[in-house]
Structures are given as structure tokens and as C-alpha cells.
Amino acid sequence: MKDVFLVYDKSCFYEIVILNYFMSFSNCDMVFCSLDGRPVRTMEGFSVNVDMPLEALEKDQIRSFIIPGGNIAEIDTPEVKSYLQALMKREILIAGICAGVDVLDHAGILCDVKSTHSS
Template identity: 90%
Template sequence: MKDQIRSFILPGGNIAEIDTREVKACLQALMKREILIAGICAGVDVLDHAGILCDVKSTHFSDADLVTDKNVITARANAYVDFAVEVAKKLNLFASEADLQETINFWKHYQRVQ
């Protein structure tokens, strides 16, 4: 089953339930296999606690809202749309450049219907 994992995404919020020895061991194993690992908001803390951010640029060590380095994506909470788009790009989920641009334009010009 581990061979089928393409990515591991850590959410933000209360990380107490996921900041465990087992999750850290899993993250370290995935990092060795160069699997895409992504964390947003407090999920970045779990990556840091697991040692994933050693020698990896991240939002913990910069003022950027989104940082991609090697196979790791980190984002601040306010960059949730950019985070989602970046993860989708890395997983090759867009059918084409036009599909990517359509998604970006939707969110860039999105206005909620009242």
C-alpha cells in the first residue's frame, strides 16, 4: 500500500492528534522516497517536528506565504488557494496549461453570489 502513496498533506488547525511519533515516522519514510509532502498553517509545525524541514526552504524560515522546495510544499493559512493549486500542479492534476489558467482565473476573479 505504501507504494501507492503519491502525496501526504497535513492540514492546519489543532495538530495535537496528528503530531505523533507514528506520523513523524511516516513522513520521514515518505521524504526518503521523495513523495510529495505538503503542510499548511499548523501542519507546517508537524513537518518541522518530524525533521522534514531540515535543509528545505519553507514558510517557517521565510516571509513568503507559499514555499515549494524539493518535494515539500509549505503555506501559511491565508495562502490556501495558492497551496491547493501548487499541490495540484505537482501532482499533474491539470489537463493542460489552459486548465491551470482557468482554475487560477476562477479564484482570482471569484465573487460570491449574494
């Protein structure tokens, strides 16, 4: 099973560094993906190589899916929303950090869910 981080240009990488570190002790198979499989330039200026494009992920192999914050315009798309909705139907753990939560909200993932993002 894979724990997937969706990274994108201007994503806030520091938000997932500690999470990634602690998850590495739980024998997770962590995967970094981007929309097109190309490297991304994070908000902090890091160039991050990814393992694969989003579409190459096999949904039945995903244990969790994490979206960091940052400038979410690149990933706040109908395609990503549809992907998240498909993950939700499979009851896969989906997490957002900071502005990443807005992507979840826009995709309807947080409907009827109590969270720190709820009003």
C-alpha cells in the same frame, strides 16, 4: 497513485477544500485518511468520513501527502513523524498547511529546506 489528505479531529477543513476541488480536475485519486480510520469532527464542526486508516495506505501508491492545519496535538506523534520520514525517504511530495507545517518541522522534514516556515 494517490493524493492523501490526513484529517483529524479539529483539523481545519476549509484549508483543503479549494485544493481538493482543483486536484479533482487532474484525475487524482484523492484519499482521506485518519489515524484510526474513524470519522473526524473538523474545526468547523463538519463530520468527515474517511476512506481508510493511515496504516492501511500503501506507501508505494502515494503521490502526495497533505496535512491541513488545526489542533495538531492528535497527529504530532512519534508514529506520524516516523510515517512522514518514511515518505520523505521515498521522495514523496509532502505538504503542510498552516499548523500542518509544524508537524513536518517536528518530524525533521523541513531540515535544510527553504520554506515560508523557515526562520
